[in-house]
Amino acid sequence: MISKLPRLYLVFTLxxxxxxRIGAFTISRNSMTVQKLTAMEEALPxxxxxxxxxxxxxxxxxxxxxxxxxVSSADDAKFPPEKDRYHLYVAYACPWAHRTMITRAIKxxxxxxxVTIVMPVWQRTKPNDPSDHHTGWTFADPDSxxxxxxxxxxxxxSPTYPENAPDHFLHAKNIREVYEKVGDKDGKYTVPVxxxxxxxxxxxxxxxxIIQMLxxxxxxxxSFPEVDLxxxxxxxxxxxxxxxxxxxxxxxxxxxxxAKSQQAYDKAxxxxxxxxxxxxxILSKQRFITGDTFTxxxxxLFVTLLRFDEVYVVYFKTNxxxxxxxxxxxxYCREIYQxxxxxxxxxxxxxxxxxxxxxxxxxxxxxxxxxxxxxxxLNEPHDRDRFFGPQV
Ligand SMILES: N[C@@H](CCC(=O)N[C@@H](CS)C(=O)NCC(=O)O)C(=O)O
Numbered sequence: 001m002i003s004k005l006p007r008l009y010l011v012f013t014l015x016x017x018x019x020x021r022i023g024a025f026t027i028s029r030n031s032m033t034v035q036k037l038t039a040m041e042e043a044l045p046x047x048x049x050x051x052x053x054x055x056x057x058x059x060x061x062x063x064x065x066x067x068x069x070x071v072s073s074a075d076d077a078k079f080p081p082e083k084d085r086y087h088l089y090v091a092y093a094c095p096w097a098h099r100t101m102i103t104r105a106i107k108x109x110x111x112x113x114x115v116t117i118v119m120p121v122w123q124r125t126k127p128n129d130p131s132d133h134h135t136g137w138t139f140a141d142p143d144s145x146x147x148x149x150x151x152x153x154x155x156x157x158s159p160t161y162p163e164n165a166p167d168h169f170l171h172a173k174n175i176r177e178v179y180e181k182v183g184d185k186d187g188k189y190t191v192p193v194x195x196x197x198x199x200x201x202x203x204x205x206x207x208x209x210i211i212q213m214l215x216x217x218x219x220x221x222x223s224f225p226e227v228d229l230x231x232x233x234x235x236x237x238x239x240x241x242x243x244x245x246x247x248x249x250x251x252x253x254x255x256x257x258x259a260k261s262q263q264a265y266d267k268a269x270x271x272x273x274x275x276x277x278x279x280x281x282i283l284s285k286q287r288f289i290t291g292d293t294f295t296x297x298x299x300x301l302f303v304t305l306l307r308f309d310e311v312y313v314v315y316f317k318t319n320x321x322x323x324x325x326x327x328x329x330x331x332y333c334r335e336i337y338q339x340x341x342x343x344x345x346x347x348x349x350x351x352x353x354x355x356x357x358x359x360x361x362x363x364x365x366x367x368x369x370x371x372x373x374x375x376x377x378l379n380e381p382h383d384r385d386r387f388f389g390p391q392v
Contacts, residue, residue: 047134058261065206066186071213089193092347093354095303096207097192103211105341108223120350122358125176137175140164154366237290238297248275257316273320287387334382348375
């Protein structure tokens, strides 16, 4: 049956569980996507990181998340909203995970959905298996010793920080083990993970969907149920801005940083630069990205702008622009940073430690550039009150 499928990328609906690989195809079960593997991908072990996701032209091609269930208050829902049933595994460093932490804070769900924050620097996930070179997110381990990067250089990095915790629930050593304990067959061990403590399984590992669930499905328990970050009347505008901000800015910085050909980088930086200018232009005329209301689309944009100057400009070579050079974008970031609970979700030290120290291919000795303390700029008063509109 598979041999009759068209040769390139295919999308079709699968209702039943299907193993990860059939011939030259990979099937991610819950996203229901079938993709033809490149020869390079076929040679790779099952466990893989984003750095392995390359097109034949050297461009970064992010694979879709594989766990795509929804928390829902529908009568027959498998995952109904409940207090203290769901858990988030996140990293301070990860912009996609950061979306979920900000949404949780702004809705006031801290007492409803528990969180574990993984350690910033990726480590070997099967250190006792010489044939397994996968590196990924690990939990804090107070009994472990300081370590170097995955090729034995840089550091020493601490195996524990006060903000990070061991996995008290599943007792996994790393995020890969969480996926393995629930029978994952996809082999990409990403955060954020929305975990169901009752059914002991992953609900979703797709941040764009988790933030929608946090916004709308937990209002019976939220401290701020009246805050709607995705009002119906703005849905179309949100989809429109997300549709170009995601590929050119959110994922655009990764397309720049993970490019393995000049041509791929040139295309990515051109897209990023023009989208950055477009965002600046929009926000010079209105308070938020879809108008006068703060929405999930602002959260999605903010997490990339927050990391832009300290990380992406240097590490991902996105040096055509800087947020600190834009009065408009700096003030936009200030306003969001100063919203209820948002600053407590930001840990710039861990953001920098993660990026600069987790990919020895890009920074062999894991040197962390000093930077100019971008986060401190965000404590200054903002000027966004010049636009009318409700504040969160
Ligand atoms: N589509 C996912 C992407 C998540 C993602 O790529 N997370 C990165 C951290 S920023 C990760 O965990 N990467 C692990 C890896 O590449 O192995 C989402 O938005 O939730």
